[in-house]
Every structure is written in C-alpha cells, then in structure tokens.
Amino acid sequence: ASMIANHPGEVNNEVRNEIGSKIAHAWRGAMAAHRKAASIVREMDGFKDGGPMWEYFIRPMNEAGDREASMRADAAEKLHALAKPVMDAGKLGGKGKWFQALGRNLNRGEIIAMALNIGNESNLQRLLGGKNWTVGQIKPALDTLTATDWAFVQGVWDFFESYRPEIGAKQMRVYGTEPDWIEPGNQFLQMLSAEKGLSLRGGYYPVKYDPRQSGKSAEFDEKQAAQDMMRAANTAATTRRSFTKSRVEEVKGRPLLLTFDGIWQGANEVIHDLTWHEWLIDANKLLRNKSVDASIRSTYGPDVVRQFKDWVADNAEGGRGAQGAGEMAAAWVRQGVSVSGLGLNVMSALMQPLGLTQSIVRIGPKWVARGISKAIGSPLETADAINEKSEFMRTRALTRLREIAEVRSQVKGRSQAREAVDASAYFLMMRCQQLVDVPTWWGAYEKAIAEGNNEDRAVALSDQAVIDAQGSGGTKDQSAIERGGPIQKLFTVFYSFFNTALNLGVGQTMTHENKAKLAADYLLLFTVPALLGAVLKDALTAGDSGDWDDPEKMLKRLIGEQISFLMGLMVGVREMAGAVQAVTGTSQFGTDYSGPAGTRFLADLVKLGKQIHQGEMDDGLRKAIVNTTGELLRLPSAQINRTITGAKALADGKTSNPGVLLTGYQEPH
Secondary structure, X not given: OHHHHOOOOOOOOOOOOOHHHHHHHHHHHHHHHHOOHHHHHHHHOOOOOOOHHHHHHHHHHHXXXXXXXXXXXXXXXXXXXXXXXXXXXXXXXXXXXXXXXXXXXXXXXXXXXXXXXXXXXXXXHHHHHHHOOOHHHHHHHHOOOOHHHHHHHHHHHHHHHOOHHHHHHHHHHHHOOOOOOOOEEOHHHHHHHHHHOOOOOOOOOXXXXXXXXXHHHHHXXXXXXXXXXXXXXXXXXXXXXXXXXXXXXXXXXXXXOOOOHHHHHHHHHHHHHHHHHHHHHHHHHHHHOXXXXXXXXXXXXXXXXXXXXXXXHHHHHXXXXXXXXXXXHHHHHHHHHHHHHHOOOHHHHHHHHHHHHHHHHHHOHHHHHHHHHHHHHOHHHHHHHHHHHOHHHHOHHHHOOHHHHHHHOOOOOOOHHHHHHHHHHOHHHHHHHHHHHHHHHHHHHHHHHHOOOOHHHHHHHHHHHHHHHHOOOOHHHOOHHHHOOHHHHHHHOOOHHHHHHHHHHHHHHHHOOOHHXXXXXXXXXXHHHHHHHHHHHHHHOEEOOOOOOOHHHHHHHHHHHHHHHHHOOOOOOHHHHHHHHHHHOOOOOOOOOOOOHHHHHHHHHHHHHHHHHHOOOOHHHHHHHHHHHHHHHOOOHHXXXXXXXXXXXXXXXXXXXXXXXXXXXXXXX
C-alpha cells in the first residue's frame, strides 16, 4: 500500500511502434539499471527513513551483508593462520615427484589436496572413482606428507565442521528437520592415523570436480548455471549448500581438482548460505506475491520489477565470478587498473572529504555539523563507539569499493606478498574516507535518536545513511549496471562515486520542497565536488599548471571539469565526455579517447609500444612502463609515477618542497 500511496500515479507500460514511445521506455530502462535497490525502496517509502519497504526488504538484507563480511574476515584470518606453517615448510607447486603406482607426478600441494579428500567416505569414493584409483595406489603419495601437513589437513576439516551447529540451527528454522550430514572418518583414514601415530578424525570437505578432465563435470557445471538462471527467472533464487547433501550415490569418471579451491570456494559457499538463505526466502516470497508485483509494475514499471528480480538473484549468487579465460583476464585487468590508479594514491585520498557534500544532501547540514563536531572533539573515541555499535562500520574497509569487496572480502589463498599489497593498496583512501563516514554515521545516529527510534533501529538507519551518501562495494548495494559480468564491469571502474551521486540526485529531484532547495542540492551533488576538486588538486600539487593565470583559461578548465562530472553520472554517456569537451574547447590534456577506464591497460600498452619505438628513455617511456606494470601486477603505479616526477623536480631544482614526493609536480599544460 505504501508504494502506491507514495507514487503520483500509474505509468504507461505499453511500448508503441513510434520513436517517442521507444525512446521513453529505453530511458526508463537505462535509469532503472542505474538505480540502487535501496534508492528505489526509499522512493517507495516516500523518501522517509525506515519506511515499511525498507524495514522488510533492506534492513534484513543489510544485516545479512554485514554478517557475511564479518564471517569472511574471520574465516580468512583462521585459514591463513592454518596455512602459514604449511607454506613456511616448503614449496607447494612445481613438477613434483613421480609416483609409479599412479603413473604421474604429484607436487606437495596436489598431495595435500588429495589428503583433504579422504576425510569422509563420500570424498574418498569420489577421489578414487575419479581416476579409478585404489587406496593402495594413493597411499605412497600420502606417506610423503609431514606431521605439519597432516595438522593442516585436520585443521581444515575442523574448520568446516565448526560451522555444523549454525548450519543445523538454520536448517531447523527453515525446514524443521536436521540436515542429512556427511559424517567424518573412514577405515582408510583410521589406518593411516594409527600407522603415523596421529589423531586424524576426518571431516567434511567440499568436492570440486575438474571440468577440464571430464565432460560430465563440465555438463554438470553448465546444468547448475542453467538451474540458477531458471530460479532467478522464476524469482526463486537461492544459495548453494552442498555441505548438507548426503552424497549417497557413487560418482566415477569425474576427476577431482587437486588444488586448494575447495577450501576457499567452500568457505565462501558455507558463509554465504548461512547469512543469505533466509533473507532470500523472504525476498522471493515478497516478489512472487501477485499483488506486490502488480503494484510495482503499474506504478514503477516492469523495468523496476526486473531490476528487483535480478538484484535478488545476484545476491543469491554472491556476485557472478569470472567464467572462462577471457572473463578471468578481464577481471584481473580491471582490478589491476583500480589498484594502479587508486592504490596508495595520496591525491585521491585527500579528495575523499569532498564526499561530505553528499552527506549534507542525504541527512541534512544540521546533522552533518553535529557529526563533525563529535568527530573533531574526540576522533578516536567516536570511531571506537561507532565500531562497537555497528557491524557494518567495523567491516567498512572491506566493502567500501567494489574492487575492495572483490579482492579483500573473499576467502582466498594468496601469498604473503600479495596479501600485503592487497591489504595496503586502499589503506590511505579508507583512512581518509573515515573522515566522511564517521561524521555521517554519527550525525544520522543522532538524527534517528532525536526522531524517537530505539538503539538498534537508530544504528540500522545510520548504516543506511552512510551507504546512501557514500556508497558501498557489496553486491547488495550496487546498481545493475555495476553488478554485470567481468566484461560489463570494465565500463564501471571508478564509477561508484558517480553512481551514488546520481541516485541521491534522482531522489532529491523527486522530493524537492522548492526550486531554491533543489538548486542548492544540485550544487552540492554535482558542482561543488567537481570544481572544488579541481581547485584543490592544483593547490596541493607543487608547480603551476597555468590554468588559473587568466580568466579565459580558468573558465575553460572549470567548464571542462563540470562537463566531465555531469557526463560521468551515467555509463555510456561518460564515454562521450571527451568528445563533448573537444567540441566545446574545454579538453584538458589534448589526449585521444582511449576506451573505458577498465581497459586502460590496453591503451597504456599501446603507449608503451610507441615509446619503445621512439628509442628514448624519457619521462613518457618511464610512465608507460610503470603504468603497464602496475596494471598487470596490481601495483600502485599512479602514485609511483607521481613520486618519481616529484623526485625529479626536486633533483632538477624546480622546487624545494619535499611534499612533491607525495603529490607530484605539475608544469603548464
């Protein structure tokens, strides 16, 4: 009822065979794809905090996402602690040792993966049946493992078994029955344990078949994907939960992956199911309701219905992973572009406080001022108090950007060096983002308390205010245009901030009290960040760009920045910003269009080739080498280049300011 009452009237869903109708519906579809689910729900609640749709749909979703982030962080810590002694003990990969009984080489990592699959009768059968092996054939390989290796194997089994109470409790809540458990142990494991003087109890381990070695496995993967798509189409999307299946049937001719993928993927699946399954049941029930569907379809249009269904399906899947070599390469390049551009980037970090303009629009200047006052008066105490109250804010560093959420919140096996780089790349940005998040959260909290909300509800409303005002990288908080597959995501690198501003702007347009208030909000959302950001960047960078020396150049620079910002609000349109700047004579650096931000690696690779062809070791070649290397290896190349440029300016006597090592040095364009 609230969604109808808060909408001005029915929409015309008929697409007529004339250009005006087709353009109107195409625009509605594009806008729906750019809207976040929480933004649409807020519209359905009349743009009031904590409305009925938010309470039923969004609040429990936020709780699921927060719990998942916390559980993944905890799991990653436990698994890395388990793996450290094994990784320190020696090499896991390589060609390995020849085993005559198996007729093949196996390295230490593959043998440990084999050991992980003997912890219960079901896994052992699949390990043996996949290659038609016998226990006698695999025992010589297992005999090469050390006590440290076996401690890791049992530790992994215990890790998965530790989730049994939570899995059982959820199963009872949802189905009213105890799960059909996969019981640990078998005779072969008992024999090995006694022979080696170890205490090997066995346990659950996810079965991961190798689709490259078996057509049956590839066919099963394709069937599972098709079933997921069918469930999504029928609004019945749900999580995967292989750990509660009894696996009664024998499986032969489907070799297992002898990698640690079962650990990382299995942990993700267990955690995702525990945190999302029950929300998905409620969400599916709501969207399958004919009355709800008809109300949304008639007042907001079929595009919004489709967005909701796709959003639920994407949350069920937990974010679509890369499929195949092409998509994996695209995902790697995109994440590399993000780290190389934003990683340890001092200038980008210093721009984060400009996000306060969005907080002012979302919760009001009075409450932002209250939050700033509280944060300035006792910064550490305020941050600690917020983290104690809010699980969302405690895990904020894992979920702020989409790329951070992908790289850091997944439980993955990474080397210590890779872990250190991934952990530190966005450190500066997240610390500066706290300067915005903390006053925003506290201001929203005081506002919620003042409006009569209890403590738990005030905390939930404050979390939502931060998500709405500052964005979040979790699947649940992204628009459809951001949630696409790895290829589509190439077009949305560095887009999160703009999409958040767009959603706030749409909301303010629909609810403006008067034209003066709307104009002020537009300035705060779309103009102040663009123009003030340009001024601050030049002010903080040593040297002189020459853009502010005369009124005409200054005006062109500001107009160019405004064009870039406004066109950056929508995917597709943002790709045409360079052309519009060229037509208006406001292009800043005179460079040609080099494709979507996510494909910057390819453009930089072309630049590198041109620089090498010139045969001169100049700044152009140095920047091209650093950029392509950073994008390929996920290293902070933008900051590295800026530091080198600053150091060179110091050495050449162009400046005596040591700050150039952080901010770089600029010369007239």
